Amino acid sequence: MRRIALPQSDGQPRIAALAKLPVFWNLSGKRVVIAGGSDGAAWKVELLQACGAEVELYCETDYLGETMKALVARTAMTHHAHPWHCGIFGRAALAVADCETEEEARAFFCAARAAAVPVNIIDKPAYCQFQFGSIVNRSPVIVSISTDGAAPILAQAIRQRIETLLPHSLREWARLAQTLRSAVNMKLSQGGARRLFWERFVNRSLSTNEPPTAATVDQLFANAGQIASESTSGSVTLVGAGPGAAELLTLKAMRALQAADVILFDDLVSAEVLELARREAKRFLVGKRGGRESCRQDDINDMMVRFAKAGKRVVRLKSGDPMIFGRAGEEIARLENEGIHVDVVPGITAASAMAASLKTSLTHRDHAQQVRFVTGHSRNYELPRTIDWLSLADANQTSIFYMGGRMAGQIEQSLMDNGMKSGTPVVVVSSVSRAQERRWAGTLCNLAKGMQTIGVDEPVLIGIGDVFGDVALARAQLVQLTSKKRVKRIEFPF
Structure with a gap:
C-alpha cells in the first residue's frame, strides 16, 4: 500500500513519509502475553512492567533462562508453566513472543492477528506489527528512536548521543511541571508572563543535573508579578567552542547554543560547531584575525549590549577557551557595567x-x-x-x-x-x-x-x-x- 503525505496549500507535503507511526501507548493495568523464556523476552518483560502492564508469561519452567527465572521470582507477573496456545490472547492489549523457528513465529503471529491483538516476534521483523525502539528514559519525558529495524546499532548510537544531552534530573523537572501548571495559570497572567516563566523553567531544567526542591519552586515564583516587566532583560553567555572539532564541545556549551537567540561567533569557530546551534538563532560573524580586516572589539561589545537589552539570549562564541587570550575580561567588564547578566562556559583551549x-x-x-x-x-x-x-x-x-x-x-x-x-x-x-x-x-x-x-x-x-x-x-x-x-x-x- 502506497504511503501518501498530506499536502500543504502550496502542494508541498506537511509531513514527510514515515516508515512507522511513533505512538506512545498507555499499558497501565493492561494484560500483555509473552511466550518464551529467553533473555530477549526477559528484557521485554521488564520494559512492559515498567509501563504498568500486567504481564502473563507462557513458557515451560525448563526453558526459562536465568534472567527470566529471576523476574518470575521477584516480580508480580503471572507465569503459566506450559507452552502458549490459541486461547491465551483474550483481552490482551499486546502479544510478544521469542520463537526459535520460522514455523512457530508464523503460528504465533497468525494466532494473535486472528484475535485482533497487535503482535511482535523478537528479532523477526516480518512477523512484527509494531517494534520496540531504543529508549531514553526520563519519564514522564520519553524519547524513542527507531530505524525501522534496518540498523539497531545506529539506533543505539543515537540513543547514547541523546543520553548525554538530557540531564538525569529532567524526570523530576518534568514531574514538577505537571504539578505547577495550575499554579502558574492562577498566579501569572496569560501571554508573555507565562511564556517567560516556562522559558526560565525549561532553561534551568536542561542546564542542571540537580533535581528541583521546594526552594526551587519558591525561587521560580519569586517576584512572579514582575516577570512581564523583566521581559526586556536579556543575558550574555561567553562560550568556548574548543579548538574546532565539534566532538570537543562541552555539553554545557551545546545547551547554551541550543538556547541562543543571537550568536556572535569568531572567525575561527568551525562550521560543524555552528551546526549544533539553534536553527532559529541569528548569527553574526565578528571575527578578529591578525593581518586581516577584523571587527573592532568595541563594536562587538556594543552588539552584545544592544541585543541583551532587547531581551535576547546572546551567545558570544569564541574559539578555544574564552578566558585564554579571548578578551573575555573586556567583554565581561562592559556587560557588568551595563547591568547585563553574563555567564561563562569554558572550552578546551588549543x-x-x-x-x-x-x-x-x-x-x-x-x-x-x-x-x-x-x-x-x-x-x-x-x-x-x-x-x-x-x-x-x-x-x-x-x-x-x-x-x-x-x-x-x-x-x-x-x-x-x-x-x-x-x-x-x-x-x-x-x-x-x-x-x-x-x-x-x-x-x-x-x-x-x-x-x-x-x-x-x-x-x-x-x-x-x-x-x-x-x-x-x-x-x-x-x-x-x-x-x-x-x-x-x-x-x-x-
Missing part, C-alpha cells in the same frame, strides 16, 4: 588539543615542572614588550605561543638571545583538531624556517620545550599516520 593530538604531556615530570601560555602578538600585532624572555628560556618548562606565526623569527631570536639552547625541541601545529591539521617538528634554531613551511594562513600554535623531543623519535609513526590520511602533512627538517 594547547590542550595540541598536546592530545601529539600524545605529548606538556608537564612530563622528566622535562617540565611548569607550562606557560604566551600570546604571540600585542594590540599592535607585534610581540608584547612585557614578555619576560629570560624566564621563558628556562629549560625546565614548556612554553606554548598562541597566535605567534608571524612572530616566529622574533620568538626564535629572543629565546636564544636569553640563553635557550638552539637545539631545544620545537613543534608547530596549525588548525589543531581539524581535518586540515598540519605539523612541523624541529629545533629552536630552525623555527622561522619551519614556519615558512607551515604558513600563517591558518591558526598556529608553537610549542617549545624538551617535552617535544619525543616527536622526532616518533617520526616513523607519524609518517605512517600520513599514509592513512589521518594527518594532512607533516614536515621534518632533520
Whole structure:
C-alpha cells in the first residue's frame, strides 16, 4: 500500500513519509502475553512492567533462562508453566513472543492477528506489527528512536548521543511541571508572563543535573508579578567552542547554543560547531584575525549590549577557551557595567588539543615542572614588550605561543638571545583538531624556517620545550599516520 503525505496549500507535503507511526501507548493495568523464556523476552518483560502492564508469561519452567527465572521470582507477573496456545490472547492489549523457528513465529503471529491483538516476534521483523525502539528514559519525558529495524546499532548510537544531552534530573523537572501548571495559570497572567516563566523553567531544567526542591519552586515564583516587566532583560553567555572539532564541545556549551537567540561567533569557530546551534538563532560573524580586516572589539561589545537589552539570549562564541587570550575580561567588564547578566562556559583551549593530538604531556615530570601560555602578538600585532624572555628560556618548562606565526623569527631570536639552547625541541601545529591539521617538528634554531613551511594562513600554535623531543623519535609513526590520511602533512627538517 502506497504511503501518501498530506499536502500543504502550496502542494508541498506537511509531513514527510514515515516508515512507522511513533505512538506512545498507555499499558497501565493492561494484560500483555509473552511466550518464551529467553533473555530477549526477559528484557521485554521488564520494559512492559515498567509501563504498568500486567504481564502473563507462557513458557515451560525448563526453558526459562536465568534472567527470566529471576523476574518470575521477584516480580508480580503471572507465569503459566506450559507452552502458549490459541486461547491465551483474550483481552490482551499486546502479544510478544521469542520463537526459535520460522514455523512457530508464523503460528504465533497468525494466532494473535486472528484475535485482533497487535503482535511482535523478537528479532523477526516480518512477523512484527509494531517494534520496540531504543529508549531514553526520563519519564514522564520519553524519547524513542527507531530505524525501522534496518540498523539497531545506529539506533543505539543515537540513543547514547541523546543520553548525554538530557540531564538525569529532567524526570523530576518534568514531574514538577505537571504539578505547577495550575499554579502558574492562577498566579501569572496569560501571554508573555507565562511564556517567560516556562522559558526560565525549561532553561534551568536542561542546564542542571540537580533535581528541583521546594526552594526551587519558591525561587521560580519569586517576584512572579514582575516577570512581564523583566521581559526586556536579556543575558550574555561567553562560550568556548574548543579548538574546532565539534566532538570537543562541552555539553554545557551545546545547551547554551541550543538556547541562543543571537550568536556572535569568531572567525575561527568551525562550521560543524555552528551546526549544533539553534536553527532559529541569528548569527553574526565578528571575527578578529591578525593581518586581516577584523571587527573592532568595541563594536562587538556594543552588539552584545544592544541585543541583551532587547531581551535576547546572546551567545558570544569564541574559539578555544574564552578566558585564554579571548578578551573575555573586556567583554565581561562592559556587560557588568551595563547591568547585563553574563555567564561563562569554558572550552578546551588549543594547547590542550595540541598536546592530545601529539600524545605529548606538556608537564612530563622528566622535562617540565611548569607550562606557560604566551600570546604571540600585542594590540599592535607585534610581540608584547612585557614578555619576560629570560624566564621563558628556562629549560625546565614548556612554553606554548598562541597566535605567534608571524612572530616566529622574533620568538626564535629572543629565546636564544636569553640563553635557550638552539637545539631545544620545537613543534608547530596549525588548525589543531581539524581535518586540515598540519605539523612541523624541529629545533629552536630552525623555527622561522619551519614556519615558512607551515604558513600563517591558518591558526598556529608553537610549542617549545624538551617535552617535544619525543616527536622526532616518533617520526616513523607519524609518517605512517600520513599514509592513512589521518594527518594532512607533516614536515621534518632533520
